[in-house]
Amino acid sequence: ADHSLEFPSCPSKMDWSEHFPLFFTKLGERFNDEENSMKTKKKVEFADVGCGYGGLLGSFCEVQVTVPRADINFKVGLADTFPEVLSLGLELRAKVADYAHKKILALREQNKSTGKYQNISIVRANAMKYLPYFFEKGQLKKIFFLFPDPHFKKSKHKWRIISPHLLSDYAYFLAVGGLLYTVTDVAELYEWEIKHLSEHPLFMRISNESLKGDATVDLILNSSEESKKVTRQGGDNKMGEIYYVSLFLFA
Numbered sequence: 084a085d086h087s088l089e090f091p092s093c094p095s096k097m098d099w100s101e102h103f104p105l106f107f108t109k110l111g112e113r114f115n116d117e118e119n120s121m122k123t124k125k126k127v128e129f130a131d132v133g134c135g136y137g138g139l140l141g142s143f144c145e146v147q148v149t150v151p152r153a154d155i156n157f158k159v160g161l162a163d164t165f166p167e168v169l170s171l172g173l174e175l176r177a178k179v180a181d182y183a184h185k186k187i188l189a190l191r192e193q194n195k196s197t198g199k200y201q202n203i204s205i206v207r208a209n210a211m212k213y214l215p216y217f218f219e220k221g222q223l224k225k226i227f228f229l230f231p232d233p234h235f236k237k238s239k240h241k242w243r244i245i246s247p248h249l250l251s252d253y254a255y256f257l258a259v260g261g262l263l264y265t266v267t268d269v270a271e272l273y274e275w276e277i278k279h280l281s282e283h284p285l286f287m288r289i290s291n292e293s294l295k296g297d298a299t300v301d302l303i304l305n306s307s308e309e310s311k312k313v314t315r316q317g318g319d320n321k322m323g324e325i326y327y328v329s330l331f332l333f334a
């Protein structure tokens with residue numbers, strides 16, 4: 084239940100050192116050298132909403148690389164595709180969030196010598212309600228909704244994570260020019276998302292073509308647990324990749 088969720092009273096009161104110990108000191112404390120105080124100025128810039136087991140953030144590499152080949156991209160998540168960016172997953176289910184958290188700690192432990200995976204973390208949170216406690220206006224550069232729950236029944240549509248009023252929230256947290264990515268294999272949900280995103284004044288659809296070279300496109304289609312499941316089931320029906328850019332937002 085929501086009452087067991089922990090969240091700060093506002094974004095500036097969030098103790099990010101628990102999530103990104105390499106980048107933040109405890110609230111109120113400061114790193115005392117210049118390089119480290121730059122790190123403290125970092126903010127979470129990518130949010131994976133309803134991240135599930137956190138495959139988009141990072142995974143144990145499933146490919147055994149015996150002979151490294153420059154032409155094959157073995158990157159498996161946001162952590163190593165965007166090593167300079169802090170990415171946060173938000174997940175409602177306690178057990179799933181706990182699993183993803185432990186996985187990230189294990190990845191960090193396994194990669195201690197390189198410091199990899201220090202840039203990803205997860206919070207257990209109801210993203211429909213609590214984003215304002217974690218993020219400031221214009222903070223996010225990318226927000227992901229991968230294979231969100233379809234909530235088929237009409238009476239349940241209010242639980243869909245993409246809806247007119249929630250889109251206004253997402254636009255608020257996205258920087259101007261920030262990107263919203265969503266993928267689904269459910270045709271009905273795809274149409275719903277297109278409708279609400281197209282009608283929203285703060286978002287503009289951008290073509291798949293214009294995202295050529297954007298490494299995130301490959302990741303959103305292939306890295307999350309749900310996307311792998313759809314692939315395993317022979318589904319070429321990940322028809323729902325949609326990209327929207329956030330437009331100017333009045334203060």
Ligand code: SAM
Nearest residue numbers: 133134135174175209210211229230307308309
């Ligand atoms: N994105 C992941 C993937 O592609 O593998 C998980 C997809 S799963 C079908 C949808 C996830 O969204 C579930 O893990 C669910 O618990 C989570 N979720 C649903 N509503 C949520 C909310 N309001 N806040 C945070 N997570 C939510």
